[in-house]
Amino acid sequence: MSDTRADRELDHTDSVAAEQQYVSMLYDKLDELRRYNSRRLAETLRETGGTPQARTERDISTRMHIDKLSQLSAVENGLCFGRLDLDSGERFHIGRLGLFDEENEYTPLLIDWRAPAARPFYLATAASRDGVVRRRHIRTTRRTVTGLEDEVLDLDSAEQSSHLGLAGEATLLAALDERRTGRMGDIVATIQAEQDRIIRSGMNGVLVVQGGPGTGKTAVALHRAAYLLYTYRQQLTKRGVLVVGPNATFLRYIGQVLPSLGETGVLLSTVGELYPGVVATGSESAEAAELKGRAEMVSVLHKAVRDLQQVPRDHIEVTFDREPLSIDKSTCSQARTKARKSRKPHNEARKIFRREMFSALALQVADRFGRDLLDQRDLDDITSELRADQEVCAALERLWPETDPPTVLDSLLSSPEMLRKAARKYFDEQQRATLLREPGAAWTPSDAPLLDELAELLGEDDTEQRQEQLRQEREELAYAEGVLHIMEQDEEIIDPERLRVSDVLDADLLAQRHRTDSDLTAAERAAGDRTWTFGHVIVDEAQELSAMAWRVLMRRCPSRSMTVVGDIAQTGSAAGTASWHEVLSPYVARRWRLEELTINYRTPSEIMALAAPLLSEMDVDVSVPTSVRSTGVPPYGVRVSEEELATGAAETAADELEAVDGGRVAVLLPPGRLSEVGSSVRERIPQATVGPQPEGLETPVTVLTVEQAKGLEFDSVVVVDPAGFLEESQRGINDVYVALTRSTTRLAVVHTGDLPEPLGGLEL
Numbered sequence: 001m002s003d004t005r006a007d008r009e010l011d012h013t014d015s016v017a018a019e020q021q022y023v024s025m026l027y028d029k030l031d032e033l034r035r036y037n038s039r040r041l042a043e044t045l046r047e048t049g050g051t052p053q054a055r056t057e058r059d060i061s062t063r064m065h066i067d068k069l070s071q072l073s074a075v076e077n078g079l080c081f082g083r084l085d086l087d088s089g090e091r092f093h094i095g096r097l098g099l100f101d102e103e104n105e106y107t108p109l110l111i112d113w114r115a116p117a118a119r120p121f122y123l124a125t126a127a128s129r130d131g132v133v134r135r136r137h138i139r140t141t142r143r144t145v146t147g148l149e150d151e152v153l154d155l156d157s158a159e160q161s162s163h164l165g166l167a168g169e170a171t172l173l174a175a176l177d178e179r180r181t182g183r184m185g186d187i188v189a190t191i192q193a194e195q196d197r198i199i200r201s202g203m204n205g206v207l208v209v210q211g212g213p214g215t216g217k218t219a220v221a222l223h224r225a226a227y228l229l230y231t232y233r234q235q236l237t238k239r240g241v242l243v244v245g246p247n248a249t250f251l252r253y254i255g256q257v258l259p260s261l262g263e264t265g266v267l268l269s270t271v272g273e274l275y276p277g278v279v280a281t282g283s284e285s286a287e288a289a290e291l292k293g294r295a296e297m298v299s300v301l302h303k304a305v306r307d308l309q310q311v312p313r314d315h316i317e318v319t320f321d322r323e324p325l326s327i328d329k330s331t332c333s334q335a336r337t338k339a340r341k342s343r344k345p346h347n348e349a350r351k352i353f354r355r356e357m358f359s360a361l362a363l364q365v366a367d368r369f370g371r372d373l374l375d376q377r378d379l380d381d382i383t384s385e386l387r388a389d390q391e392v393c394a395a396l397e398r399l400w401p402e403t404d405p406p407t408v409l410d411s412l413l414s415s416p417e418m419l420r421k422a423a424r425k426y427f428d429e430q431q432r433a434t435l436l437r438e439p440g441a442a443w444t445p446s447d448a449p450l451l452d453e454l455a456e457l458l459g460e461d462d463t464e465q466r467q468e469q470l471r472q473e474r475e476e477l478a479y480a481e482g483v484l485h486i487m488e489q490d491e492e493i494i495d496p497e498r499l500r501v502s503d504v505l506d507a508d509l510l511a512q513r514h515r516t517d518s519d520l521t522a523a524e525r526a527a528g529d530r531t532w533t534f535g536h537v538i539v540d541e542a543q544e545l546s547a548m549a550w551r552v553l554m555r556r557c558p559s560r561s562m563t564v565v566g567d568i569a570q571t572g573s574a575a576g577t578a579s580w581h582e583v584l585s586p587y588v589a590r591r592w593r594l595e596e597l598t599i600n601y602r603t604p605s606e607i608m609a610l611a612a613p614l615l616s617e618m619d620v621d622v623s624v625p626t627s628v629r630s631t632g633v634p635p636y637g638v639r640v641s642e643e644e645l646a647t648g649a650a651e652t653a654a655d656e657l658e659a660v661d662g663g664r665v666a667v668l669l670p671p672g673r674l675s676e677v678g679s680s681v682r683e684r685i686p687q688a689t690v691g692p693q694p695e696g697l698e699t700p701v702t703v704l705t706v707e708q709a710k711g712l713e714f715d716s717v718v719v720v721d722p723a724g725f726l727e728e729s730q731r732g733i734n735d736v737y738v739a740l741t742r743s744t745t746r747l748a749v750v751h752t753g754d755l756p757e758p759l760g761g762l763e764l
């Protein structure tokens, strides 16, 4: 055994220099590909005219080269990060994409991390080697190899391996110890076995990934999206992949991960944004949001729409052709029944109602002349005149109006009478009062699923889509500008002498070409189309979604090919869930599979020890994840008087900022404390941001509620007023748990009075 090891040590290719040579060769190859694609793109862009087919082909090829170039540019950092040495003597380098030697029968030079051949890099252990004798982690900075970590998979190492069975432990810990940038990075170089199994799990059906804080659920979900796009490229390019996150800040936080893996065909969205044309800027009470999220809202909305379909108490009299015409109850009632029986959405069934009404009214008019004297053509003429008559049309419009989701929802939520009629079976008076709001009030995130439901009940209306088209055109322009930027960067690396693409084409023109070819990616098209259905849907922080939000997602994914990621111990929203079965059973009964993640890569053991007792206070069946790191820094408490709370929090944040030395600090507090403590922190640290500001991910200190900090992480966290969390929310204990576990290194708790019982272990 020792001989083999000695042999291996003698093997000179182990050296950094030899590895550098190989890695440099890979970068040369990458540059060559960039040059090729840049040249081809410039050629295509310079071509003009030709037949429509030639133009379409050109546009497709433009898109292909642009995509390829942005993929090649995305893999620049950490192009190659691993090597596998096999029993057979073969060696494979593993990296962010596949590279081949075209002149040598396409021999693989670099294996894409998602290819089956790369799998042992993540799964092989000393006990189950899968033909691997050595796994090498290659660390690089820009194009320079800066370190190697070798794991020799033999029985000696089996005995020494860490109890958590981590692969590439030193490389993993180095990655985890890095200071946080405010943006999530990819983990391709250090994916662990339990994560790999989830990432590569088959695409069909609903897969639920339950895991405690910091277990890499978000990272796994995004890498799974990249894996599925690679493995099922054909299926998924057409319909696209949707990744749903809890809020805009979170989406910004994760926004770079997939592009850095060279994948752009994914739509990142909140549930609210899935209703095109509505921007949810309003706020509302947690109680109102909870009520709007209940499944009963389906019946309320259904009833509200039916209530729009009226019959007169007796009759309505209008004047037609200078004579009175009676629109009577029984005719209306029959027409309404017929229209409803069609089971079509309201706006489509309206056509049936009107057709029935016009023919009944035409007969009434015919009776004035004597019905027997008229033939079908005469009746048709009368019908046409009735259809053109303003007074008749206005009366029918009142009985069965054409309408759209925003109009119905706005009237419902601002009219006590309409709400009473539609909701009295489901909500008591007090609950209805909670739902009431001013007419024209700004939309809130929990309104979006209701608008979507109404769109189903009412049938399509294209006003929103027209607005969306405008938005998309703006986005395409921004995209085109981005493309030009990438190409220019590439050209700078490659050949500064050559004609630059921007010399022959500006962003406006490129956007136009891009638009006319109707060659948008599925994700781009899906963003503007409410009825788009996706090839796969990934839901992060899924525990927060209401029953109504689930309905929206299920409509977007009739194939039920979904990855649902979350932690039922972190549910903060009153509309959220504490049971995966409860939310999924209406759609897939018991046909969903559960995977669990058990290792916490974020929160050090010192902080987890404080957070863990909170779990036993919650009514959920989950276990505490095991931390991979300990920092030796114990969390600490700062006890202050009520009057000193805001300044105490600001002072602690300032201390923490100094302690993390260039890292990021979050002050997390109950919503009721946000403005008071926020002002105090800003006074003490002027560059701090308060609430979900777009620049908040970059600032050194940010003050947020727990809801706003969902899924994020910081070098240091200052939790303010834990007792306030318990007072302000039904799920306050979950909120404290989430707040404590946002930290990667340091934690302080600023409190007044005694700490809530489960936090008793905190050092003061």
Ligand SMILES: Nc1ncnc2c1ncn2[C@@H]1O[C@H](COP(=O)(O)OP(=O)(O)OP(=O)(O)O)[C@@H](O)[C@H]1O
Binding pocket: 172, 175, 176, 184, 185, 186, 187, 190, 191, 192, 195, 211, 212, 213, 214, 215, 216, 217, 218, 219, 220, 567, 570, 601, 602, 710, 711, 712, 713, 741
């Ligand atoms: N295999 C890994 N290698 C390197 N870093 C990892 C790995 N797995 C997770 N991480 C890092 O751990 C941190 C936590 O991951 P992530 O945010 O995905 O966890 P989560 O389970 O979604 O957390 P939470 O539920 O608390 O929001 C991130 O910084 C992530 O990059």
